[in-house]
Amino acid sequence: MKYADTTETIPLVFVLSTGSDPFGAFQKFATEMGMRERVHSISLGQGQGPVAEKMINAAKPKGDWIFLQNCHLAASWMLSLEVIVAYLATETGTPAQGFRLFLSSMPTPKFPVSVLQNSVKVTNEPPKGLKANVKRALIEMEEDFFENHVLGQDWRTMLFGICMFHAIIQERKKFGPLGWNITYEFNNSDRECAMMNLQMFCEDGHMPWDALEYITSLITYGGRVTDMWDQRCLTTILKLFFSPPTLEEGYTYSESGTYYCPRSDKLEDYREYIDSLPSVENPEVFGMHENANIAFETKETVTLIQTIVDVQPRATGGGGGDTPDQIVWRICDQTRARIAKKINKSNINPALMVPDDMGQLHSLTTVLIHETDRFNTLLSLLHYSLNELQKAIKGVVVMSEAFEEVFTAFMNNRVPNMWHKKGYNSLKTLGSWIFDLTLRIDFMEKWLVEGLQPSSWVSGLFFPQGLLTGSLQSYARRYRVPIDALMFDFYPLPMFLSQEDVYKQNTRKKSTVEEQNVYLFLERPEDGINIHGLFIDAGRWDMRANLLVDPFPGQMNPPLPVVWFRPVLALPKPDPRYEAPLYKTSERAGVLSTTGHSTNFVLPVLLPSDQTQSFWIIRGTALLTQITD
Structure with a gap:
């Protein structure tokens, strides 16, 4: 960003829309212009x-420079900023020659349009791709910083x-929830x-690894x-x-061996090595399965198609076919x-209403x-809105x-926001959502x-969480133990069970021929509860080995078998099983609670595996209560 500071036609306002480091670039620019000592900045x-x-x-x-970061x-202050910028253009508000106002902001609909119209816009984003x-x-x-240090090659390898x-x-970030639950800048x-x-x-020359790893992961980036x-x-x-x-000779960053740290004294050799890398990186360098690329490309395609659908006109042409109203x-x-x-609720089984000895x-x-009341509230709204x-x-x-929003949502095969506000977490399209609601009512x-x-x-x-907590509370009352001392242990059972099959059995007309029960050998456990209907994201359950393993190519969300959630007072330590977070939907982000968990999060489930914890953590493996469609 360069300009001649001699003409009165120079705009007073510069807006930096950025995903990179705006303040660092601004400081270099201010130094070049000889204004470093006359810069005043504040983070909003x-x-x-x-x-x-x-x-x-x-x-x-x-005539000083002002830099307002993170607009x-x-x-809530953007309206005031809009007035301030508008006043700069008036005769009484004209500042001294040399005054400049710099603003940095991430893309946001809250930013005043008039400020953008009357400013120079600079967009600076991180280069796309690992190589770039x-x-x-x-x-x-x-070069001096990189090449000359008492640690020699270890120093260059760490940098x-x-x-x-x-x-x-x-x-x-491009992999969505598989990469990060929340997109961080x-x-x-x-x-x-x-x-x-x-x-x-x-x-x-001493390397305190514990301190370095702690500061880098929990403070510098973890902040x-x-x-x-x-x-x-x-x-x-x-x-x-x-x-x-990573300092050992022959260490590679990926299984293929394509990515590693060269061993050289010169920075130029490292630059040449980076130039030799493939322009499009394979998911394996991220520690992910090849299916991660399918998830990324599917997400991009759905976004494109949905955008095209949203901009289509509502009125139809003169050809045949039903009108939008029809x-x-x-x-x-x-x-x-x-x-x-x-x-x-009057149909409730009398045995369920019998109180215990207390x-x-x-x-x-x-x-x-409680769940019945929630469903009735949703059903009442649904039928009222349709009518x-x-x-x-x-x-x-x-x-x-x-x-009007409900009408548009129906035309685009989406669930109306009016229903979402009273409903449950779901990312399904309208047709799938209605079928899913049918299954829920039957259940x-x-x-x-x-x-x-x-x-x-x-x-x-x-x-x-209500069902799981209720199971723990039942166990606590039965055995007279404090509920906060209880936790679940998890026992996957050798059986897959789909709620759709249960629904078919429940709605099937009775016949004289005895048909197989979908629950097979399953019985309600004396302690705890059997759970079905969970799916695995970035993993697969091997029924023969009874282990969590990698999914097949193209297999996105395979089912998890029925799992017995058994209340216990303690778990074995150390526990080699993978601690898989369970989420309600594949969009793992939700409103962040004070516990550090997303409201989309249910609980961690321990699953046996022959791989290390880090293998599944980097893959982004998790459990879901429902898939998108």
Whole structure:
């Protein structure tokens, strides 16, 4: 960014939209322009708006430069910023010659459009691809800093490892939830800070690995990470690129041996090695299965198709076919005919309402009642909205904004936001969602009338944790132990069970020929609960070996067999099983709770495997209560 500071036509405002390090680039620019000593900067956030406004007012008569960082974090102050920028263009608000206002922000709809229209826009994003990312890091690195150090080759290997680690964690974002639950904006300043820490700790030639790994994973980079499972992944990845084993000769960063640290005294040799790497990296360098690329490409395709669908006009041409009104009307009729109006709580099995010796209802009965109430609230809204939408289409009532959104959602095969707000977590399209709701209602009615079945469909509940906590509470009351001392142990059973098969059995007409029960040998356990309907993301269950193994190529979300969740007071230590987080949907991110977990998170499930914990952590392996479609 260069300009001649001699003309009055120079814009006063510069907006940096960036995914990289805006302040570092700005400092270099200010130094080149001889303004380094006249720069005032502040990082915006809660309560920083008035401070920034005072800083601008003080700098205007002096002709100083102001740099406001992270404008996207001060959404409530953006209106005030819009007024300030508009005032700069007036005769009374014109500042002294040389005054410039620099703003940095991530892309956000909250940023004032008028400010963008009256400013110079600069976009600076990290280079795409592992090769380009590491190449830029090595180009920006000074030769003396890289080549001359008391540690020699170990020093160069550690610096190269930090560059590779930085590129890996940035590129993992393209894999969506398989890479990170939450998308973090790691930038060049994180990498530079990690290198400065390395230089400070290794000045005397000693390498305190415990301190270096802790500071790099939990402070320098971990300071941005808010999800505890992402933090676990970050720490595990760091050990592959920045730990004592990486200094050994012959160490490679990937199984193929394509990625490694060259052993040379000259920085130029490292740059040449990076130039020789493939432009498109294989998922194996990220420690991921080849299916990760399928997930990435599917996500890109769905986004493109959905964008095309969203911009299509609602009105149809003069050709044949149904009009949008007719299509939506038919969807309303079909949905109302298929979905029950309510779950009748009066049909509850009297045995479920018998209190225990302490006069309390069984814990799982309480869960059943709460879940039934939630479903009835959703069903009431669903039928009300369908009825009102048909009235609006007919012209009996005015089409409100809320029902316009329902109409558009139906046309695009999406579940309306109105239903989502009262419903359960789901990423399914409209047709799949309606069928899924049918299965859930059948599951609830069967539980209500006949009691808990040999295996429970935990995916069919609004709040899956309620069923699991109810099971623990039942055990605690029975054996007189404190519930906070209990936890689950997990026993996968040699049987796959689909809720769709259970639904078919429940709705099948009775015949004189005895048909096989879908539950086969399953019986409701005396302690704990059997769970079915879970899926594996980035893994597969080998029924013969009774182990978690890699999925087959193209197999995205294979089912997990029925699992017995058994309450215990303690688990064996050390436990070699993989601790797999269980999420409600494949979009693992949710509202972050104070525990460091996403609200989409249910609980960790321990699964036996012949691989190390780190193998599955880096693969992003997790369990899901439901798949997208």
